[in-house]
Amino acid sequence: MIKRFLPVLLSLPAFLLGWHLLTRYSGIPNFILPSPLSVWTRFLRAVGDGSLQYHTWITLTEILLGLLAGVTFATVVGYLLAKSRSLEKALSPYLVASQAIPVIAIAPLLVIWLGDGILSKVVICALIVFFPVLVNTVVGVRAVPTALYDLMHSLHATRAQILWKVEVPASLPVFLGGLRIGATLSVIGAIVGELVDAEEGLGFLLQVGDFQYDTPMVFVAVFTLIALALALYGIVRFLENKFLKWQERSNV
Amino acid sequence: MTQPPILTVRNLTTVFPDENGGLHALRDVSFDVHPREFICVLGPSGSGKTTLLRVMAGLLQPTSGQVTFARKQHPRIGMVFQQATLMPWRTVLQNITLPLEIRGDGTHSAHRKAREMIELVGLQGFEHSLPRDLSGGMAQRVAIARALIHDPDLLLLDEPFGSLDALTRERMWTELSRIWQARQKTVIMVTHSISESLFLADRVLVLTQRPGTIKMDMRVDLPRPREEAIRFTAHFGKLARKLRDAIE
Numbered sequence: 169m170i171k172r173f174l175p176v177l178l179s180l181p182a183f184l185l186g187w188h189l190l191t192r193y194s195g196i197p198n199f200i201l202p203s204p205l206s207v208w209t210r211f212l213r214a215v216g217d218g219s220l221q222y223h224t225w226i227t228l229t230e231i232l233l234g235l236l237a238g239v240t241f242a243t244v245v246g247y248l249l250a251k252s253r254s255l256e257k258a259l260s261p262y263l264v265a266s267q268a269i270p271v272i273a274i275a276p277l278l279v280i281w282l283g284d285g286i287l288s289k290v291v292i293c294a295l296i297v298f299f300p301v302l303v304n305t306v307v308g309v310r311a312v313p314t315a316l317y318d319l320m321h322s323l324h325a326t327r328a329q330i331l332w333k334v335e336v337p338a339s340l341p342v343f344l345g346g347l348r349i350g351a352t353l354s355v356i357g358a359i360v361g362e363l364v365d366a367e368e369g370l371g372f373l374l375q376v377g378d379f380q381y382d383t384p385m386v387f388v389a390v391f392t393l394i395a396l397a398l399a400l401y402g403i404v405r406f407l408e409n410k411f412l413k414w415q416e417r418s419n420v
Numbered sequence: 421m422t423q424p425p426i427l428t429v430r431n432l433t434t435v436f437p438d439e440n441g442g443l444h445a446l447r448d449v450s451f452d453v454h455p456r457e458f459i460c461v462l463g464p465s466g467s468g469k470t471t472l473l474r475v476m477a478g479l480l481q482p483t484s485g486q487v488t489f490a491r492k493q494h495p496r497i498g499m500v501f502q503q504a505t506l507m508p509w510r511t512v513l514q515n516i517t518l519p520l521e522i523r524g525d526g527t528h529s530a531h532r533k534a535r536e537m538i539e540l541v542g543l544q545g546f547e548h549s550l551p552r553d554l555s556g557g558m559a560q561r562v563a564i565a566r567a568l569i570h571d572p573d574l575l576l577l578d579e580p581f582g583s584l585d586a587l588t589r590e591r592m593w594t595e596l597s598r599i600w601q602a603r604q605k606t607v608i609m610v611t612h613s614i615s616e617s618l619f620l621a622d623r624v625l626v627l628t629q630r631p632g633t634i635k636m637d638m639r640v641d642l643p644r645p646r647e648e649a650i651r652f653t654a655h656f657g658k659l660a661r662k663l664r665d666a667i668e
């Protein structure tokens with residue numbers, strides 16, 4: 169454990185020191201590149217007046233609801249696609265075409281349609297999460313060895329038993345890989361939505377900081393986003409470690 | 421055999437669709453299986469042995485003909501596939517209890533029976549190992565334990581020892597013989613080894629090259645229990661020669 173985090177523990181102070189020296193001796197003004205110290209002070213102030221917690225909570229809610237909706241929808245559709253070749257033939261052109269449209273391009277449209285509240289962000293977030301989870305669900309379910317189906321059928325297993333005892337555990341490694349990508353993308357989704365138009369959330373904080381030349385605030389918002397993304401990533405890794413112990417330790 | 425057959429196979433034909441009019445895997449296969457009989461199905465690869473087992477297990481619908489069970493429509497089947505086909509996320513114990521779980525048995529009695537089976541196949545101490553930590557022979561023994569645990573009416577084995585080294589394989593023959601005698605099962609086992617079939621079977625069915633038809637149905641009248649040394653007797657040699665001639 170210590171060994172794993174040692175490189176980060178060493179590189180982080182080095183990074184902060186380098187940053188500090190850069191702002192100190194390069195003559196770059198604070199509103200372009202704030203010093204780590206001013207970012208820290210701004211952070212304490214934002215925590216002190218509760219604004220950081222409030223906006224983080226808003227963004228986190230959008231992310232979690234978006235993830236929930238996107239992952240649920242993607243898993244159901246992905247399972248159906250994996251099980252039905254004809255459904256896949258009918259739907260996959262639309263799915264592939266939909267991926268040609270960057271979510272960023274339709275985000276303003278979604279905000280117009282759904283309002284500048286939390287709903288539009290949840291939907292954008294869900295859309296961006298949908299595809300990687302869908303693809304990995306399809307790949308995961310397709311990769312279930314046919315021999316295991318034979319085994320289950322020879323024992324007269326029901327459809328539900330095949331689903332829970334074979335399909336779910338067998339496709340879990342690939343599925344969680346998709347979830348890992350989706351979790352990271354969900355943060356981007358929420359921020360894209362908030363940057364289009366929002367009254368609250370970390371994206372809103374970012375924009376306000378930008379307008380007011382409060383660059384330390386922008387940094388605080390960015391670091392908070394990084395922390396959120398890392399936390400989500402960490403949760404998926406935790407699930408992988410918990411549920412995929414049976415796998416060889418070779419997965420990336 | 422004086423007892424009525426527990427299973428009759430009649431005029432079984434299986435055709436797989438392909439570009440040029442269908443691939444005939446089996447053609448007009450008929451035979452009877454009597455209670456507690458040990459039958460080996462012998463044949464070159466591609467002669468439809470696996471297909472025959474899959475049809476008998478109900479995994480594949482035959483193109484024509486039927487498999488009829490004497491007592492009930494859905495007999496309990498224990499199947500061992502060419503590969504061990506274990507679930508890599510389950511421990512040895514959990515893999516073995518699978519048939520009972522599917523049937524809806526309680527965990528407690530399932531575990532008790534699984535431990536009995538583990539003892540039967542000699543895997544004590546590996547209850548909580550994962551399949552990735554087992555050798556090929558051990559994995560195949562887990563598969564055999566799993567096939568036996570729900571007390572099946574019919575045991576279907578598809579080249580279960582094909583992937584094992586010669587020494588392990590011969591040990592497995594002895595073990596399977598012992599299990600079969602102790603548990604009074606009806607066994608149909610696919611193999612492409614002549615000595616394996618003579619060591620284990622009451623009867624050997626020889627399938628021809630594709631499309632598989634029954635070329636020979638030979639009774640193995642060697643005394644039981646069969647020891648290693650039986651392979652060097654004149655009678656064993658004579659039967660082996662007959663089978664070899666039939667295969668070629």
Ligand SMILES: Nc1ncnc2c1ncn2[C@@H]1O[C@H](COP(=O)(O)OP(=O)(O)O)[C@@H](O)[C@H]1O
Binds near residue numbers: 437443445463465630
């Ligand atoms: N699901 C399938 N679809 C098409 N062809 C098959 C299928 N299963 C088996 N075959 C073909 O049927 C023939 C017999 O196969 P199989 O029963 O596996 O033979 P064996 O087990 O004796 O080696 C082979 O030529 C094989 O390619």
Ligand SMILES: [Mg+2]
Binds near residue numbers: 470471578
């Ligand atoms: Mg085969």
